[in-house]
Amino acid sequence: MRQTLKRSTAHARVKAARNKHMLWGGLGVLGLLITLAASGMARAADHENIISSHGYSFYGDLTYPADYPHFDYVNPDAPKGGELAIPFVGTLDSMNPYARQGRAHLFSVLMYESLLGEAPGGGAAPADVYSEYYCLLCERLEYPEDKSWVTFYMRPEARFSDGTPVTAHDIAFSHNLLLDQGFKSYADAVRARIPKVEVIDDYTIKFYFTDGISRRSLIEQVGTVPAWSKAWYEETGAKLNESRLDISPGSGAYMVEDVNISRRITLKRNPDYWGNDLPFNVGRNNLDRLRVEMFGDxxxxxxxxxxxxxxFRAEGDSRIWATQYNFPKVQNGAVVQEELRNGAPPAATGIIFNLNSQFLTDRRVREAVALGYNFEWTNESLQYGLFDQRASFSQGTPVMAKGAPEGLELELLQSLGDLVPEEMLTEPARVPHTSNAETLRDRRNLRTAMRLLDEAGWEVGDDGLRRNAEGQVLKLNFLFNSSASPTITGVMENFVSNVSTMGIDITLERVDSSQYTARERDRDYDLLYDQYPAFIGTGTGLSQRFGSEDAAFSLFNPAGLASPLVDKLIDVSLDAETREEEEAAMRALDRALRHEFFMVPLGYVPNHWVAYYDMYEYPDVIPPYNLGYLDFWWVNEEKAEALRASGALR
Incomplete structure (x- = not known):
C-alpha cells in the first residue's frame, strides 16, 4: 500500500506554494522510500533508488503483479478462429495515418506494437484500470525515483511479421522517425521533453528526459511509440509523411492480407505471432480475420x-437504433441488438468554433450562435430521446466540475490570481443552455442571441443580414463531412436554419471524407462538427489538445484554443504528486475549458449500442475503458456454422 507523509493545513500549503511559484510539492523522501520498500520494486545502485518493474504508473501502484496470468476481464479459454467484419462510410486513400495528406483507416495501425502494450488502435490495455501500462515488447523497465530517464529491456523473441527481430535499433528509429517526419505539434512537444535516446545494445534502450520539467507522461510516451522496421524503411525509401498504400511489417498479432482501398481491407492473424503465450495476450487476439467493408453512404x-x-455494427445513429432493428434476422435471433456498459467518459463531441476566425473572436458572437442549437427538441424529435446532454470534458467522472469551486480546487484557483475570472470563483461551472422541446426555434433563446449580436456591433440591414460598422456581412462557413449519418446531418441542418434566422449568413458545406480531412488540417472553416478526447487524469497530451504553444497549427486542437489560464492549469496538473492534487487540478481545468467556450456541446449515449450476428461472445463483465470487440471478443463456431447453414451470412 502506498504511504505518504502527512501535510500541513491547506492554508499553509498554498501559501508555501505561492512562495515557490508552484502549487504543490512532492512526496517526502521517507514516504517514497517506504513506498518502494513495501512494493518490492526498488533496488540500490549508484547511490540512487532504481525502480525495476514489469509495468508503469506514475504513482507506482500497479493492479497486476509481475506474475499475473492474464487480465481479469478476459476469457483465458476463449477459442481462436472466425472473422469479424465492420463497415466504414466514406472514402479512404491511404494506409498511412501519419501523413498530412490522405485519409487512412484504423486498420492501418492494428499490426504495430510498442514497448508498453496497448489495445488495438491505441486504446487501454488492460481495459479495467486507468493509466497503467504493462510490458509487451519489453520484459521490464527501470527508472530512478526522479524519473529522469528510463531503460527498457526488450524481449529477444519479439519478431516482425517478416521474421526479423524487433530490436532497440527499431525502437530508436521509430522514435526519431516521428520527430523528423511526424506531425509538427507532436514533434515539437516530444523534442522539448526527450532530448536523447541511447541504444545500449540490441535489446536495451534508454531515454533521457529534460531537467526541470514535469515527469508526467514521459515514460508512457516513449513506451507507446509504435515499433516500425528500420530495415524496411531504409530498403524501400518510404516516408512517414507521405500518403501510401504499402506498409511496413508489424510485430503484432495481425498482418495485412488484402487492401482494396475502395472496397475492403482485410487483416489476418499471424500464425507465427511471437507473443501468443504472453500473459498480456492471453484471452486476446481471438479472431482469425478482421475485415472492414467500404460504403458510400x-x-x-x-x-x-x-x-x-x-x-458487427457499433451503432451511432439514433434513428436506426430506435426504428430500423425490426428486420427478420433480429426477430428470429440471427442478429442481436443490445446495449453494453460504457464506463469511460464520452468524447467531447460538439460544434467547434475556430477561434482564429475573424467573426468568432468575440465571445458574444459565439454565445449567440450556440443558442441556435436546441438539444431538447433535437433529442426528442430527431434522436428519439436516447441522448443525454453533455456539459463536461470529463462527464460523469470524479474530475467533472460541478457547482461553484470549493476545497482544494478553490484554493488552487485563488492562488492563480488575475488569471482566473472572478465569476469562475463564485459561480457554478458552465452548463449548456436549455431550450423549449416543443419547437425547434426557441423564441426566448433567439431573442437573447439577437441582443448579443447587437451588442457585438452586428446590426441587421434591410436585406435581413447582419453587418458591422464597416459594412462587412457576418458570414460563417460550417465544414461538414458528407458521409455523416442522415440523423446527424439533420441535426446540423436544423442548427444552421436557426442560426440563419439571426441574420447570420451561414453555409453548411458538405465535402467528402478526404476533403474534410484536408480542410480540417488546414483549419479552413469557421465551424466544425468534431470532438476533443475526454480526460480523467493529467498528461502532456493535454498541452497538444488545449495548450497555447501549438494552438496555431496543432491537429489535435481544432478550435485553436490559446488560454494562459488553461496553460497554467495543465502545468499545475502535471506537477501534482498525489491523486487528490491531480483531481483538484483536473476539475479546475474542466471548469476553465467550459468557461473558455470554444464548443457547443452536443448529446451523448451513456452506453455502447451494438448489433451483431449471433456468433460472437464476450466476457461476463465488459471493462470500463474498452468495449473490446476487436480485442477480446471471440467466435462461437457452432453458432457461426448455424448462421451460414441458414443463409443468414453471405
Missing amino acids: SAAAFEAFKAGEYT
Whole structure:
C-alpha cells in the first residue's frame, strides 16, 4: 500500500506554494522510500533508488503483479478462429495515418506494437484500470525515483511479421522517425521533453528526459511509440509523411492480407505471432480475420448489414437504433441488438468554433450562435430521446466540475490570481443552455442571441443580414463531412436554419471524407462538427489538445484554443504528486475549458449500442475503458456454422 507523509493545513500549503511559484510539492523522501520498500520494486545502485518493474504508473501502484496470468476481464479459454467484419462510410486513400495528406483507416495501425502494450488502435490495455501500462515488447523497465530517464529491456523473441527481430535499433528509429517526419505539434512537444535516446545494445534502450520539467507522461510516451522496421524503411525509401498504400511489417498479432482501398481491407492473424503465450495476450487476439467493408453512404451500409455482408455494427445513429432493428434476422435471433456498459467518459463531441476566425473572436458572437442549437427538441424529435446532454470534458467522472469551486480546487484557483475570472470563483461551472422541446426555434433563446449580436456591433440591414460598422456581412462557413449519418446531418441542418434566422449568413458545406480531412488540417472553416478526447487524469497530451504553444497549427486542437489560464492549469496538473492534487487540478481545468467556450456541446449515449450476428461472445463483465470487440471478443463456431447453414451470412 502506498504511504505518504502527512501535510500541513491547506492554508499553509498554498501559501508555501505561492512562495515557490508552484502549487504543490512532492512526496517526502521517507514516504517514497517506504513506498518502494513495501512494493518490492526498488533496488540500490549508484547511490540512487532504481525502480525495476514489469509495468508503469506514475504513482507506482500497479493492479497486476509481475506474475499475473492474464487480465481479469478476459476469457483465458476463449477459442481462436472466425472473422469479424465492420463497415466504414466514406472514402479512404491511404494506409498511412501519419501523413498530412490522405485519409487512412484504423486498420492501418492494428499490426504495430510498442514497448508498453496497448489495445488495438491505441486504446487501454488492460481495459479495467486507468493509466497503467504493462510490458509487451519489453520484459521490464527501470527508472530512478526522479524519473529522469528510463531503460527498457526488450524481449529477444519479439519478431516482425517478416521474421526479423524487433530490436532497440527499431525502437530508436521509430522514435526519431516521428520527430523528423511526424506531425509538427507532436514533434515539437516530444523534442522539448526527450532530448536523447541511447541504444545500449540490441535489446536495451534508454531515454533521457529534460531537467526541470514535469515527469508526467514521459515514460508512457516513449513506451507507446509504435515499433516500425528500420530495415524496411531504409530498403524501400518510404516516408512517414507521405500518403501510401504499402506498409511496413508489424510485430503484432495481425498482418495485412488484402487492401482494396475502395472496397475492403482485410487483416489476418499471424500464425507465427511471437507473443501468443504472453500473459498480456492471453484471452486476446481471438479472431482469425478482421475485415472492414467500404460504403458510400450510411443507408447502403445498413442494408449490407441486413444482408450479412459484414457482421458487427457499433451503432451511432439514433434513428436506426430506435426504428430500423425490426428486420427478420433480429426477430428470429440471427442478429442481436443490445446495449453494453460504457464506463469511460464520452468524447467531447460538439460544434467547434475556430477561434482564429475573424467573426468568432468575440465571445458574444459565439454565445449567440450556440443558442441556435436546441438539444431538447433535437433529442426528442430527431434522436428519439436516447441522448443525454453533455456539459463536461470529463462527464460523469470524479474530475467533472460541478457547482461553484470549493476545497482544494478553490484554493488552487485563488492562488492563480488575475488569471482566473472572478465569476469562475463564485459561480457554478458552465452548463449548456436549455431550450423549449416543443419547437425547434426557441423564441426566448433567439431573442437573447439577437441582443448579443447587437451588442457585438452586428446590426441587421434591410436585406435581413447582419453587418458591422464597416459594412462587412457576418458570414460563417460550417465544414461538414458528407458521409455523416442522415440523423446527424439533420441535426446540423436544423442548427444552421436557426442560426440563419439571426441574420447570420451561414453555409453548411458538405465535402467528402478526404476533403474534410484536408480542410480540417488546414483549419479552413469557421465551424466544425468534431470532438476533443475526454480526460480523467493529467498528461502532456493535454498541452497538444488545449495548450497555447501549438494552438496555431496543432491537429489535435481544432478550435485553436490559446488560454494562459488553461496553460497554467495543465502545468499545475502535471506537477501534482498525489491523486487528490491531480483531481483538484483536473476539475479546475474542466471548469476553465467550459468557461473558455470554444464548443457547443452536443448529446451523448451513456452506453455502447451494438448489433451483431449471433456468433460472437464476450466476457461476463465488459471493462470500463474498452468495449473490446476487436480485442477480446471471440467466435462461437457452432453458432457461426448455424448462421451460414441458414443463409443468414453471405
